[in-house]
Amino acid sequence: EVQLVESGGDLVQPGQSLRISCTTSGFSFVHYPMSWVRQAPGKGLEWVGFIRSKAYGGTAEYAASVKGRFTISRDDSKSIAYLEISSLKSEDSGIFYCGRESVGAIGDWGQGTLVTVSS
């Protein structure tokens, strides 16, 4: 069974940094690109970025709205994807989901982790 479990969400102050994790099981993580999606309170889904599998360079792409502050990485030995957010702003608050991709489409989702940015 494919499982994705996000963790690391927290209450943080503006300007701080945070790293959230997506721990996976039930599939061969090394072969799959992984996406991160955020959802602000009461709003829709917003794609923030994805990381390719190592076979395709292991590089990451980001939405224009987060480029420069968000960094996606992966540890294939642990089957974990990471999202690091720097210089957190109040508008970054929301639930962050990771997703396993299949040719661009997100085919499996985690349950999400809540990030609250407030002083």
Add this chain to the structure above:
Amino acid sequence: QLVLTQSPSASASLGASVKLTCTLSSGHSTYGIAWHQQQPEKGPRYLMKFNSDGSHNRGDGIPDRFSGSSSGAEHYLTISSLQPEDEADYYCQTWGNDIRVFGGGTKLTVL
């Protein structure tokens, strides 16, 4: 610019059918589309995908009451025999080489 457009809301009666629309931006009509459901207070769930070559697949455990179709730049998600648990937000999603995009979502109310 790659954009997906969805109507903000839709409604239909219990047991009836409803057709939700997702429109690809100009110049992107051949892109593939995925549909996701998000029930209240839950995370998203993948429903199905339509690829640019016309192939498609439904997610594991998704009932065949959920079906998809397309016409040019418009993609449709049809839900038949509406159940109370179908009341949810529905998002379409597309992808390019270095980008993924979500539509704004359609809130479906089951009357």
